[in-house]
Amino acid sequence: GTGATSAGRGDGGPAPRRAAIAARTLRTDRWWLQPLLTVVALVAFVAYSSFRAFQNAHYFSEPYISPFYSPCLTTGCEGDTFPELFTGPSWISPAIYILVVPLGFRLTCYYYRKAYYRSFWLSPPACAVAEPHRRYTGETRLPLLGQNAHRYFFYLGLLFNVVLTYDAVLAFRDETGAWGHMGLGTLVLLANAALLWLYSLSCHSCRHVVGGRLNSFSRHPLRYRAWTLVSRLNGRHMQFAWISLFGVALADLYVLLLATGTIADPRFF
Numbered sequence: 001g002t003g004a005t006s007a008g009r010g011d012g013g014p015a016p017r018r019a020a021i022a023a024r025t026l027r028t029d030r031w032w033l034q035p036l037l038t039v040v041a042l043v044a045f046v047a048y049s050s051f052r053a054f055q056n057a058h059y060f061s062e063p064y065i066s067p068f069y070s071p072c073l074t075t076g077c078e079g080d081t082f083p084e085l086f087t088g089p090s091w092i093s094p095a096i097y098i099l100v101v102p103l104g105f106r107l108t109c110y111y112y113r114k115a116y117y118r119s120f121w122l123s124p125p126a127c128a129v130a131e132p133h134r135r136y137t138g139e140t141r142l143p144l145l146g147q148n149a150h151r152y153f154f155y156l157g158l159l160f161n162v163v164l165t166y167d168a169v170l171a172f173r174d175e176t177g178a179w180g181h182m183g184l185g186t187l188v189l190l191a192n193a194a195l196l197w198l199y200s201l202s203c204h205s206c207r208h209v210v211g212g213r214l215n216s217f218s219r220h221p222l223r224y225r226a227w228t229l230v231s232r233l234n235g236r237h238m239q240f241a242w243i244s245l246f247g248v249a250l251a252d253l254y255v256l257l258l259a260t261g262t263i264a265d266p267r268f269f
């Protein structure tokens with residue numbers, strides 16, 4: 001195109017230099033498949049995790065606690081893996097008090113932002129596919145301005161990782177509190193904690209915290225080495241985001257099945 005004609009736009013906003021193509025996209029592959037799968041997976045996770053968070057039951061089976069309910073802060077908690085800090089009304093699930101941290105962390109995550117901007121907002125749905133919106137303001141206004149809070153959710157998420165690792169360590173005790181126990185549930189909680197650490201350590205904010213704003217790497221050899229490691233993990237952040245999301249749901253499901261007596265925990269020691 002030679003000028004700012006609106007005819008060539010797929011209504012994706014001002015794009016004076018875009019070629020005058022009337023079609024929304026010239027892509028002939030199944031570009032819609034990835035956003036569709038993203039919607040299906042995220043909706044499934046949100047539905048399952050909401051159901052479980054509000055259920056307020058079957059989240060503890062000695063010595064395992066579901067990651068959705070940890071840290072369990074109220075006196076109404078099943079089991080006692082974490083110091084109970086306050087008494088809340090018993091109809092409020094202990095999961096509700098802590099939900100904001102993992103939810104805020106994932107919602108403001110750079111990868112998930114890309115995923116849901118594309119799949120839910122269609123902004124744009126895929127590369128070289130025009131978006132339906134006429135205006136584009138990026139993340140410069142509320143509420144999207146709040147995405148800047150990601151680094152703080154990152155720090156809070158680290159605290160949660162410590163707690164969930166602690167839960168996995170406690171799962172090496174048996175029902176009587178004696179050490180030296182190991183069941184499948186112990187491995188499930190360990191794997192879940194490890195995946196959450198990988199998700200956090202591969203975070204873009206983590207990479208910035210570790211190696212950002214340094215003018216000279218040679219004067220900070222330790223941070224340079226840490227930054228190199230985090231950068232390598234960072235390249236797989238999307239994979240860690242998905243695996244840890246499924247991991248946390250499966251860990252919860254495992255505890256649910258134990259707590260309801262549906263299955264028994266295979267025991268190795």
Ligand code: FES
Pocket residue numbers: 105109110111112150154199200202203204205206237
């Ligand atoms: Fe995804 Fe920070 S960028 S968790």
